[in-house]
Amino acid sequence: MTLVIGLTGGIATGKSTVSNMFQEFDIPVIDADQLSRDVVEPGQKAYEEIVRTFGERVLHDNGEIDRKALGSIIFKEEEKRKQLNAIVHPEVRKEMVDQRDRFKQENRKAVVLDIPLLFESELMDYVDRILVVYVDEKTQLERLMERDQSAEKEAMQRIQSQIPISSKRERADEVIDNTGTINDSFKQLEDILHRWDIV
Ligand SMILES: CC(C)(COP(=O)(O)OP(=O)(O)OC[C@H]1O[C@@H](n2cnc3c(N)ncnc32)[C@H](O)[C@@H]1O)[C@@H](O)C(=O)NCCC(=O)NCCS
Numbered sequence: 787m788t789l790v791i792g793l794t795g796g797i798a799t800g801k802s803t804v805s806n807m808f809q810e811f812d813i814p815v816i817d818a819d820q821l822s823r824d825v826v827e828p829g830q831k832a833y834e835e836i837v838r839t840f841g842e843r844v845l846h847d848n849g850e851i852d853r854k855a856l857g858s859i860i861f862k863e864e865e866k867r868k869q870l871n872a873i874v875h876p877e878v879r880k881e882m883v884d885q886r887d888r889f890k891q892e893n894r895k896a897v898v899l900d901i902p903l904l905f906e907s908e909l910m911d912y913v914d915r916i917l918v919v920y921v922d923e924k925t926q927l928e929r930l931m932e933r934d935q936s937a938e939k940e941a942m943q944r945i946q947s948q949i950p951i952s953s954k955r956e957r958a959d960e961v962i963d964n965t966g967t968i969n970d971s972f973k974q975l976e977d978i979l980h981r982w983d984i985v
Pocket residue numbers: 796797798818819822852853854856857860867870871874875878901902903947948
């Protein structure tokens with residue numbers, strides 16, 4: 787039996803940081819953020835729908851999606867965000883399930899689905915265990931502004947477009963508190979994987 791681990795958290799709480807640690811344990815990771823980039827490449831169905839819905843103002847001169855422009859529209863307005871989600875999420879979900887099932891067929895001990903919006907999109911049934919990467923909201927805001935070089939207003943808009951990290955923490959099977967050092971988080975992950983008997 788392959789244990790399917792749903793890795794989630796809030797924006798900039800450290801999912802990618804923790805996701806990279808699974809390499810050490812030889813556990814494969816399926817990355818929903820990466821898939822959401824792949825499915826909007828020029829020529830893909832979702833790409834055409836985005837251009838039809840949001841217009842050419844969300845394109846770079848070379849025809850690729852201008853993620854900054856699209857982000858500045860959808861994080862400001864819930865209605866627009868729902869429209870984009872309705873275009874992108876079904877494609878991401880399909881690809882994620884295909885990849886998950888391939889790893890299951892290979893009888894891997896575990897596979898990780900790294901899904902930022904696991905709770906928002908109600909994908910809890912896609913996984914066997916939910917692991918939330920947590921930091922307090924002050925640290926979340928600071929790390930987001932630092933990483934994206936964004937102003938407080940834009941960073942807050944992004945945070946507020948998601949379920950608060952404190953609620954996600956309550957709904958987790960296990961939590962990694964990532965407010966300490968990366969090494970502290972690695973040790974927490976190691977303990978959790980031992981408890982789940984997969985390493
Ligand atoms: C709006 C877009 C173009 C902005 O791109 P950008 O490169 O700036 O951000 P990136 O894709 O790396 O996402 C960064 C983080 O933002 C958050 N986020 C992204 N999309 C959403 C959304 N629709 N609602 C809430 N939070 C979101 C997630 O925490 C994600 O990890 C892009 O995020 C997008 O296409 N979003 C829709 C697809 C989606 O929901 N992706 C996230 C999970 S599948």
